[in-house]
Amino acid sequence: xxxxxxALGITGxxxxxxxxxxxxxxxxxxxxxxxxxxxTLWNKEREVVVLNAxxxxxxxxxxxxx
Numbered sequence: 001x002x003x004x005x006x007a008l009g010i011t012g013x014x015x016x017x018x019x020x021x022x023x024x025x026x027x028x029x030x031x032x033x034x035x036x037x038x039x040t041l042w043n044k045e046r047e048v049v050v051l052n053a054x055x056x057x058x059x060x061x062x063x064x065x066x
Contacts, residue, residue, distance in 0.1 A: 001040045009033035023066045031059040 012030035015022045034056035041048050 001036055005033045005036035005040065008036070024063055027059045027062040027066065031056055031063070034059060 008029050012026045012028075012033060015026035015029065034052040037052040038049050038056070041052075
């Protein structure tokens with residue numbers, strides 16, 4: 001699952017950085033990445049969970065603002 005989350009995060013970031021007009025899908029993909037990381041690492045790496053929770057909030061803000 002961590003590999004999937006990593007791949008989704010990179011894909012979403014590349015979509016966002018490309019200025020291709022795929023802003024909302026990019027934020028949704030990165031949000032999915034954050035959710036997977038949170039679910040996968042909940043009892044193992046709390047620091048990474050907190051970081052991805054913050055990323056998730058940022059992605060939601062990006063979706064709403066787009």
